[in-house]
Every structure is written in C-alpha cells, then in structure tokens.
Amino acid sequence: MIDVEGLTRYYGEKRAISDVSFHVKEGEILGMLGPNAAGKTTTMRILTCFMPPTSGKATIGGYDIFEHSMDVRRITGYLPENPPLYTDMSVTDYLDFVAKLKGIDKTKRKTEVDSVVEKAALGDVQTRIIGKLSKGYKQRVGLAQSLLNNPKIVILDEPTVGLDPKQIIEIRELIKNLRGEHTVILSSHILPEIEQTCERVVIINDGRVVAEDTPENLMLRLKGGERTQLQIEGKETDVKKALNSIKEIKSFETTADDKGIVNVVVESEKDIRKMLAKNIVGEGLGLLELSTDRFTLEDIFLHLTTKEEEVA
C-alpha cells in the first residue's frame, strides 16, 4: 500500500532524513518510533505531499507522491502534530469545510461528517467552538478531520502527545478501531504506545531507519541479550564448526555468498566478542568484520522509554 524508497530530505545544509525506506501492507498499522527530531514528522510530511523530498521515491496506493500528488491527497488522511484547527469555528462547521476541501459531494457531506463525529466520539461537543475545547477534544477533532472521505491511508503524527492518561487511552482505542479498514502510519516517541497499537515498527533515529520489525521481536531482541554480526572469509562449514564450539552462543544464523564470505548473526546472553574473535581466528578463518547492533537500539529504546512516563 505504501512503498517508501530511499527518501532523503535536506533543510538547507541540514539533513533531516536520509535514505528512509519501508513498506506498509494494506490494513496494517505501522508505528514510527524515534526520539524527538529524529525525522518522523519530515517523513510524514513528505508522504502527505506537504513538501517534496530532496531525493528518493514513494508511492501511496500506487500513486507517486510527486507526480500524482492530488491523487495521493485524495486517498490520504493526515493528522499533523499540531492539529490544524480553525479555533473560531464550530466542530461541525470545521468538519464540513474540510469535507468540502476533500471534494465530498454536497449530498454525502452530512452523512460523512456525522460518521466521523461518531467515530471520534465528538457527539457531545459538535456545536461547540473549537477554540474552547480541551486539548483531548481538539486532538479528536483533528483525528475526525483525517478520517473524512474514508481515506485508505491515515497518517497520524504523534496523536497522543500532550494528552492526559485517560485521553491517551481513548485515542489509542480509536486508532485500534481503524485496523483493517484503513492502512495507518502512526508516529510516537513512546515505546509502550507503539507496542499497544501497532503491528509493525520502524525505528528512526537521526534521520535513518535503524530497525524494522514487529514490536514483540524488537522487545525480544532487546531483552534477549547480545546480537553480534560477523563477516568471515572461509567455508560455511568451517565457520559453523568454529561457532559450535562456543557454549555461550544461544543461536546463530549463517548466510554465505559466492565470493567465499560468510555473514553471521550470533545471539548470546552476554558480550562474547573476544571469544568469537579468538575462536574464528584460531580456526584459521579470516575475520573481516565484527560488530554489535546492541548499542544503537538499546540507546534509542532507553531514550524512548525514559522520555515520558509509561501509561497503563
């Protein structure tokens, strides 16, 4: 449904995102996780045609964001980080205006507005002036706006930021209800939130995608200890032999290419890099590369989970 390929965006000299790629399947909820200023908003703004990328390509529902930007906009609903609300309009007037912008026919507009009012549970406040609503309600009006015209794709930028715990739970429930009907991209800098609502997570840090997996696997990776990546020159069987002799290894995977280089991912309880190096070199194999991806991920997770208190 959404294919993002190598998106890069510069603001003047400063690089906001670099080579961001990911894919979202139809009906899936994808979480975009990353600390503040990691490039989440930039990525979303590019996908919603708010601004073009410096380089790279993205298609949404088969439409290129650059060449068929109007078609992309027609099938996409977007809730920016600060909900774009006209504070002196009433909720229904506002939704009616957005419905017009989205080109919904006069005959269908009323039912369309009513349906998003119901989805976002705005029934009690629909005649109130938006400026007088609480933050939580404003956020819901923003969400309602993004759901107008029943878009295939809904992009939500930090939909729960600045809300109190009760409101957060409500918004999360609303998002969960979108599953299946809509393809959703949702950004957050809070790990538990992503864990609860999303099927898959893309972690962005410093403008780059550092991991893409299910929330469960990411947690496992984190809790499951060390992951060491090796690049070894030699025969695959010899590599396996060398690794099998280390008791501390929990599991490992090898992939050999035709140039005689074997790529290995080793999982273990603790740091065994020294032992790995000794054994591989001892077996007469060429150790080309040895690295661990523990640090980046853990750092980010630490950053994310300690940033804001966990909400039950």
Place this chain on the structure above:
Amino acid sequence: MKEIFAIFQKELKTSYYSLIAYIVIGLFTAIAGYFFFSQLSYFVEMAFREMMMAQQYRMQPRPMNVNLMLVRPFFGVLATISLFFLPIITMRLYSEEKRLGTVELLYTTPVTPMQIIIGKFLSGVALYIVLLIPSMFFQILLFVYGDPEFWPIFSGYLGLILMGSAFISIGLFISTTTENQIISAIGGFALLLILWVIGFSASFVGPTLGSVLSYVSIINHFEDFSQGVIDTSHIAYYLLFISVGIYFSTKMIESVKWRA
C-alpha cells in the same frame, strides 16, 4: 471551482464571526460619514451664498453641480480611507493559516495553491464590497434631496471595487510572506502607500521614467472612474495588477513549500 468556493465561504464565515470585520466596517463608515457631512455642509453653505448673491444682483443663481462638487471628492475620500483599512482586511487572510498551522491541512488536501489564493482573494473583495455598502446610503441621500447623475456614481463604485481588489491582491501577497498579522498589515500598508505616491515623483524624473511611474501609480487610474469615465485601459491596468498579485501570492506559497 468547488474548492475555491469552499475557501471563499469559509473566509467570509470567519469574518462574519470575527470582531475585526465589524470594527472595520463601523469605523470606515464613520470616517466616510464625517467627510461626507463636512463636504455636504460646505456645499450647502456655497449654495446659500449663491442664492444670496443672486437675490442681491437680481439674477438667476448659477447652477451648482452635485456630481462635481460632492460625488467626486467623496470618491476620493473613499479611496483614501480604503488605503488605510484594506490592509486590516487582508492581514489575516493568509498569515492566520500560517499561525494556526492550518497550512498543513490546506497543503495535504486536494486543493491547489491557486485555488486557495483565488478563494481568499475573492473573499477579501466580497468583504470590501460589504464595507462600501453603507457609504451608498450617503449617495442615496443625494438622490432624495438633489438631482445627481447616476452614471458617475456607478462608475465611481466600479473604480473603487477594481482599485480595492488590486489593494487586496497586494495585501494578500504580503500576508503570504509572514505569519505575523501586524507585520502583514504594516507591510501591506507600506507597499500600497508606495504604489499610491509613486506617481507624485513622476514630474521630477524625466519624461520616460515619469510616464512609467505615473502609469504604475495605483491612484492615477482611479480618477477617471470618479469622473464617470469608464476607460478600458484603466480596467485593464487593475486586472493586470490583480493577476500579478495573485500570481506572486501563489508562487510564494508554492516556494515556501519547497524551502520549508
């Protein structure tokens, strides 16, 4: 087209609910009324004097032209007050969207920058026409108590609306450059004032540049309208002006998108 109308309607609704529009209309009418009253008093005084003179010398009083002595200067006054008040109408047109962050909504829904700008421009023009309506009552008074010619009044309003639209297209352009309404109003006013007075220097700068300057000057093209002359070259001037304003506003919001 539907999108333009949606934006147009929304802008008018916002004005309808905002205090600024009422204050502007109220003050505009009050100031116009003050000038009308003083011009009328002067006219009446002159008329009395004519009558007395005629009686004294036992001859017919000289005819006095209402259009020439009242209607024409009054249009000049309306044009001048518009210069001060239109930047207040245009200041929020786009700056407000930037401040509220609603540009993110406009840019991500299937609406083109051109549609946004035209919708906003038309709403400004509509509000300006509403602003002028109370001043028409003064003219109606003239018809009740006197016998002015109709067409100069019609052409005067046509001229005012064209000139006002040109003002609005410039004010709108300034509004697209900033999210601060005060800067938007002051910038708009300054630019309009420059375009207004640029013709004054026409006589000092030599014939070629002088004729260019007096052509560019936004007020020079209005004078014929207030005299009852509808000249297509003046209409063309204002339409060109409006197109340029709309074009630059559109480019401005497109370029902001690219620079971000």
